[in-house]
Amino acid sequence: MINDMCDSACAPEGPTGMDLWQLLLTLAVAGSGSAFSGSEDSSEKPKFTKCRSPELETFSCHWTDGVRHGLKNAGSVQLFYIRRSTQEWTQEWKECPDYVSAGENSCYFNSSYTSIWIPYCIKLTSNGGTVDQKCFSVEEIVQPDPPIGLNWTLLNISLTGIHADIQVRWEPPPNADVQKGWIVLKYELQYKEVNESQWKMMDPVLSTSVPVYSLRLDKEYEVRVRSRQRNSEKYGEFSEVLYVTLPQMSPFACEEDFQFPWFLIIIFGIFGLTMILFLFIFSKQQRIKMLILPPVPVPKIKGIDPDLLKEGKLEEVNTILAIHDNYKPEFYNDDSWVEFIELDIDDLDEKTEGSDTDRLLSNDHEKSLNILGAKDDDSGRTSCYEPDILETDFNASDVCDGTSEVAQPQRLKGEVDLLCLDQKNQNNSPSTDTTPTTQQPSIILAKENKPRPLLISGTESTQQAAHTQLSNPSSLANIDFYAQVSDITPAGSVVLSPGQKNKAGISPCDMPPEVASLCQANFIMDNAYFCEADAKKCITVAPHVEAESRVEPSFNQEDIYITTESLTTTAGQSGTTERAVSSEMPVPDYTSIHIIQSPRGLVLNATALPLPDKEFLSSCGYVSTDQLNKIMP
């Protein structure tokens, strides 16, 4: 055994423990193999292999022959049977009636010996000793014979000439009495191509003919049928193989099978879809563009067509704006007179040559145009004493500037002065004695329904002393514009608003003309920063103002950032301040922001202020007592 397993390359070795173990293993395998196969060579006694009844009328039993020990001969094996009849087992064992008909090592029981539904027991004896025993009923061992008489007929041929259908017919096994219905058979057909190895099975049928579909014309087929009793599971033997040779078709028949052109369909499908997609895209280009890149909404003012603004039709715009009452800024609702001025810090350099007033009054178009070109947003808000038009675009503000009715979009800087001028023009009150309280800026603003050029308004009234000043723009140019910073726009520019005149009880423009000429409108009584220059101006006026107690309380009231003592101290000073005032140089209209103190205040630096006392003027805004003491004696 070991030699068998080992190659010739194996080194011849002496029997070791491992070799012995292998020997045992092979022996065991061989022994079990022989046991499984049930081969005759190794078994000692005969065994029943099969008992079978082909038609439920007879049956036969087969057994394996006995061992080949050489001593036993086949004749000594005997089969005995016993069948139960009418509840008695008293019968004796009978021997097999026919040892021949069914072949060697078999026993055939013909119909007289066969009883259905009766239990049988058979036993095999060899030399008197029972070697095997089996019990069964005949209806349990039914295995029909194979059908006979297979034949086929052609049913039809496919249009393509590739496939054909055939009908296969057969006869039931002859010994099965299906005609009388004693046994009912079921048949199973199998077929395959000649050179194939795997049989194709069809479902069992009760009839003796069955169609076979879709056979190829250029192939040869084999067909076989087997049967079983309908009630049982065991099939009989297969019938003889039937060879089916289909007729050859004309040569022009298709060689290849029709394969569904998946590939072409996919290609064309994709192509069609792409075409449709492109058509869709191109037809709805605009809309797709809008879907993909939605337009960013441009800032708009409700009710105002931006085109109007571009084209410069100020009249229409102004009228439109006048109509809308809700253009007041929300947080200044109570302050109807509040006007918004945008402080343009960047443009300080431009202002060096002259004050803004010059430009406004002199109809300086070029400069205005520059200003126009510099900024182009709606944040600049000005009004012409018109609370309704507080929130207007720069166009309206420019209109209100009144320098000209022609559209001169211009930042209205230092508008307060102009406002005062306007007011004076419209007041018809030559003196400030007229109740300034009544002269509410709101009223003034209300009057100013239409934008009027200041000059025109100036020309209308002759009563105002300021008129002279109006006509003299140059003098106005010397007036400094101070404004309270009311807000800081996100852009970084400062929104200035003139101080409250109402609270002061006196409008800055209600100052006596001689006073107003110097201090007009610059006195923003409440929440007002006073530049030093302004303070100086007012100081000169102070004596006059003192006569009118209005002035003083105005100074003393609320958030005036000039300390009252400074004012009072300076009030007595007339000479120096006069001097200072008289020697006043053109004050720059724009001031730089020095410190941001609070949301409502800024310390402004007066730049390029050619005043004698620069030190005093350097920190415009808070005037400390020290500084004032320096100035004043």
Add this chain to the structure above:
Amino acid sequence: MDNKGWSLKGSLLLLLLLVSDLLLCQSVASLPICPSGAVNCQVSLRDLFDRAVILSHYIHNLSSEMFNEFDKRYAQGRGFITKAINSCHTSSLSTPEDKEQAQQIHHEDLLNLILRVLRSWNDPLYHLVTEVRGMQEAPDAILSRAIEIEEQNRRLLEGMEKIVGQVHPGIRENEVYSVWSGLPSLQMADEDTRLFAFYNLLHCLRRDSHKIDNYLKLLKCRIVYDSNC
């Protein structure tokens, strides 16, 4: 193209319905042959036999499966098969035991025999269902089949009585049947004995259902098709 598709669908659906009908309605007796009480209702003998044969075939299949299931589950290694040559309670009925005998017997007698056998099984089937339910880990395969067999057996009995009424009208024999006395064995405390009793009962049931199936097929070919199936 829609019409074609719809007609195809409709025909497929119809076909499906028909096939399902055929498959589901194995028990023809479930369909009322004649509404109860109708006197003049006449279903052809052919249809009666067809339905009876279908029923008997169905019962035999169920009993075979049940026996195999039981054998596989409970009877392995117990050596029942050698012992199960006990008589069935219906052995007392002298039924033909081979083809010649069956061909010689008159069909009326044969029909009566069938009726007797069917009646004999009413009681055992009922008890079989009850006892299988009481078995430990009542196997559903066996129980469901037992229930089904009991019901179908009743239906087959009704159908056979109708056939007898048509084939052999007028004569109505007494209800003869074999009494089954195996109930005590089924209720034995000893599990071995009890299981053997079950095995025996199922074996007998399989055998008798095969017998009835064969008789009916024989009768059908003989009566309906004139021995030319």
